[in-house]
Amino acid sequence: ATDLATAINSATRTLRASGYISVSSAVSATTSGNGLWLASGGYTNISAAISTTNGPVTVLANADAGTGASAGNIVLLSGGSVTTTGGAITFAGGIDYTTTTGYARGYNTADGATTLASGATYNASTYAANTDNAGIWIAGSLNAGGGNVVVRGKGATAPVGYYAIGVDVVSFSSYGGLGNQIQTNGSGTISISGIGGVNNDATSHAAGINIYTDGSAHNLSTVNGALTLTGTAGTGPARLRAGINIDGGSSNIYSTTGAIGLTGSGSSGSTGIWNNGGTVNVGKNGSTITSGDVTFSVDSLSFATGTFSVYGTGKLTLKPFTLGASIGVGSGSGTLSLPSSWFTGTSVFKDGFSAIVLGATDAGDITVAGANTFVDSATLLTGGNITVSSGATVNDTQASGYLALAAGGNFVNSATGTPLTANGRWLVYSAAPGGDTFGTLDSANAPVWNATYANMAPSAVAVTGNRYLFTGTPSVTVTASATKTYGTVLTSNDVLKLASSAGGSAVYTLPTLSDVFSVNPIATSSGLAATASVSGGPYAITVTPGTSNGSYSVSYGTAGTITVTPKALTVTGTTVANKVYDGGLVATLSGGSLVGLINSDTVSLVQAGNFASKNVGNGITVTPADTISGPQASNYTLTQPATVTANITPKALTMTGLAANDKVYDGNTTATVTGTAA
Numbered sequence: 010a011t012d013l014a015t016a017i018n019s020a021t022r023t024l025r026a027s028g029y030i031s032v033s034s035a036v037s038a039t040t041s042g043n044g045l046w047l048a049s050g051g052y053t054n055i056s057a058a059i060s061t062t063n064g065p066v067t068v069l070a071n072a073d074a075g076t077g078a079s080a081g082n083i084v085l086l087s088g089g090s091v092t093t094t095g096g097a098i099t100f101a102g103g104i105d106y107t108t109t110t111g112y113a114r115g116y117n118t119a120d121g122a123t124t125l126a127s128g129a130t131y132n133a134s135t136y137a138a139n140t141d142n143a144g145i146w147i148a149g150s151l152n153a154g155g156g157n158v159v160v161r162g163k164g165a166t167a168p169v170g171y172y173a174i175g176v177d178v179v180s181f182s183s184y185g186g187l188g189n190q191i192q193t194n195g196s197g198t199i200s201i202s203g204i205g206g207v208n209n210d211a212t213s214h215a216a217g218i219n220i221y222t223d224g225s226a227h228n229l230s231t232v233n234g235a236l237t238l239t240g241t242a243g244t245g246p247a248r249l250r251a252g253i254n255i256d257g258g259s260s261n262i263y264s265t266t267g268a269i270g271l272t273g274s275g276s277s278g279s280t281g282i283w284n285n286g287g288t289v290n291v292g293k294n295g296s297t298i299t300s301g302d303v304t305f306s307v308d309s310l311s312f313a314t315g316t317f318s319v320y321g322t323g324k325l326t327l328k329p330f331t332l333g334a335s336i337g338v339g340s341g342s343g344t345l346s347l348p349s350s351w352f353t354g355t356s357v358f359k360d361g362f363s364a365i366v367l368g369a370t371d372a373g374d375i376t377v378a379g380a381n382t383f384v385d386s387a388t389l390l391t392g393g394n395i396t397v398s399s400g401a402t403v404n405d406t407q408a409s410g411y412l413a414l415a416a417g418g419n420f421v422n423s424a425t426g427t428p429l430t431a432n433g434r435w436l437v438y439s440a441a442p443g444g445d446t447f448g449t450l451d452s453a454n455a456p457v458w459n460a461t462y463a464n465m466a467p468s469a470v471a472v473t474g475n476r477y478l479f480t481g482t483p484s485v486t487v488t489a490s491a492t493k494t495y496g497t498v499l500t501s502n503d504v505l506k507l508a509s510s511a512g513g514s515a516v517y518t519l520p521t522l523s524d525v526f527s528v529n530p531i532a533t534s535s536g537l538a539a540t541a542s543v544s545g546g547p548y549a550i551t552v553t554p555g556t557s558n559g560s561y562s563v564s565y566g567t568a569g570t571i572t573v574t575p576k577a578l579t580v581t582g583t584t585v586a587n588k589v590y591d592g593g594l595v596a597t598l599s600g601g602s603l604v605g606l607i608n609s610d611t612v613s614l615v616q617a618g619n620f621a622s623k624n625v626g627n628g629i630t631v632t633p634a635d636t637i638s639g640p641q642a643s644n645y646t647l648t649q650p651a652t653v654t655a656n657i658t659p660k661a662l663t664m665t666g667l668a669a670n671d672k673v674y675d676g677n678t679t680a681t682v683t684g685t686a687a
Contacts (some may be wrong), residue, residue, distance in 0.1 A: 025106050027052060028049065046420060052141075092152045094155070111161065147160070160200070201229075201239070205243025210246060216240060220252045250280065254282075337464065341378035374418075378400075380401075383403075413438065415438040419445070507520060522569075534571050575644055583600065590625045590660045628654045
């Protein structure tokens with residue numbers, strides 16, 4: 010055995026021991042930048058304070074890569090600590106005396122320890138019994154002060170009655186434990202990797218990383234740097250098998266702005282992350298909530314006992330650890346099961362994330378079943394198919410948020426009605442429409458083409474509204490032509506036309522200019538103006554190409570022309586004069602004025618009309634027959650006013666050249682008179 014306090018070489022600040030190293034009294038390197046390097050072929054036991062000023066502290070155990078009883082672990086007891094003010098802290102081993110990329114390894118021993126009673130749980134009575142079999146046992150505190158913290162441990166093949174934990178973060182109040190502080194600040198990062206060993210009874214376990222306290226809370230924290238826990242479950246007849254296990258007590262795992270990553274894995278039957286009665290806050294310590302992303306990479310999660318809460322204002326990702334593993338959302342079936350009750354915003358995953366992503370581009374199929382509601386914008390992401398089961402619904406209540414179903418394969422909607430709803434909009438990605446089953450989920454918009462989740466995330470979809478997004482690139486041909494009424498002003502968009510190889514369907518429409526271009530083409534023509542005359546047409550159109558948004562292959566056809574048709578004028582105020590019978594149908598109309606003239610045009614109204622009958626009568630219908638004339642008259646057509654009525658009165662007659670004929674007396678006064686009527 011070597012006691013560091015008396016044996017360290019102050020010149021090299023390096024200690025190499027083929028046996029074990031014990032730090033039983035305080036050791037410090039006060040010169041700025043000076044560090045300490047402790048490498049043992051066996052184990053390293055730290056029960057006192059180690060400190061440096063900006064210098065790194067490296068602790069290697071099992072440095073001769075021994076196995077079994079000759080392996081070596083690192084034990085930081087509750088009276089021990091490592092503090093640097095910017096230097097890195099590394100606990101590792103298992104390769105040689107100079108390499109830090111391996112794992113310290115617990116060794117198979119029960120020396121001086123008491124085995125577990127049947128049915129025992131992790132508590133103070135098992136403390137001494139299990140330090141030897143853990144790869145790294147941390148009951149004290151680590152503070153790198155801005156440097157990086159790296160911890161790598163592998164559990165032993167433990168005797169019956171002993172735990173075989175990779176990295177054990179523990180605090181027992183009866184042994185002076187006050188909750189462990191594993192921390193750094195600035196851009197410093199924390200990386201803890203644990204591989205469980207082999208336990209040999211059903212009362213212990215072999216978690217990759219185990220976290221337990223019976224008193225004060227553990228705090229694992231960074232400021233701006235990433236915080237990563239990676240646990241691989243061991244094997245054996247354990248009471249539980251988990252990559253990361255919280256075996257009780259309170260723990261806060263958080264960062265101010267850095268990313269938080271929790272990865273748990275293991276062989277078949279293992280749980281990725283298991284909360285076994287603990288009170289866990291991920292992404293929060295008191296009032297501090299991380300603004301960095303939070304990622305879970307697991308094939309299974311167990312939150313059945315205790316309280317597990319996840320906070321953040323960045324992106325939350327839950328994805329399978331195993332490539333191609335399936336996902337079940339709600340009551341859907343999948344290797345990674347994500348029940349809807351976890352996403353209420355007040356249960357496991359709290360409200361406030363900028364986005365939630367369930368899955369990954371290398372994940373397997375996703376099956377959605379039951380009623381599901383997300384309070385933050387959410388994406389279901391897979392390289393395979395997404396199936397919305399019969400009766401399933403997915404709702405997103407985030408104000409102006411989105412709900413995205415992003416399948417690298419097919420979208421299969423087996424539900425009826427509208428299974429997807431969002432306070433903002435929904436987006437459905439798939440490889441191609443031909444392999445999809447849309448049901449009645451109508452976007453009422455054109456699809457976005459040449460789009461995948463990788464090259465066009467939901468926040469990058471510029472066009473508005475509900476949309477289907479496909480990977481293909483259809484063609485679009487731009488042409489230009491129009492017919493307008495004189496006086497109408499046309500815009501460039503009014504004359505541009507699209508012909509697309511992407512047909513419409515019952516659930517999406519044909520593309521518009523805004524679906525195809527980020528900057529629209531521009532059509533110019535003198536025929537666009539309100540003053541373009543009828544006689545001046547047809548007018549040529551020139552098209553300046555736009556900027557494609559990449560969704561379509563764009564070509565331009567031969568531009569057409571603009572044709573101007575006459576504007577209709579109406580007449581108001583028309584009156585018609587009565588007349589004396591003259592044997593003709595002509596009526597005299599007056600008082601009318603033109604309605605609808607524009608552009609200060611000079612157009613005159615010439616009024617005329619005809620009686621329906623030439624005979625004497627009252628209320629005879631008169632049909633107008635007005636005409637227009639003037640320099641701009643060709644730009645107009647005239648709508649005749651409604652019929653009016655007038656009277657034809659009798660014509661008065663006079664007699665000229667009257668003469669009376671003589672007659673023979675006939676006994677009466679009748680005379681015969683002749684003459685001409687005039």
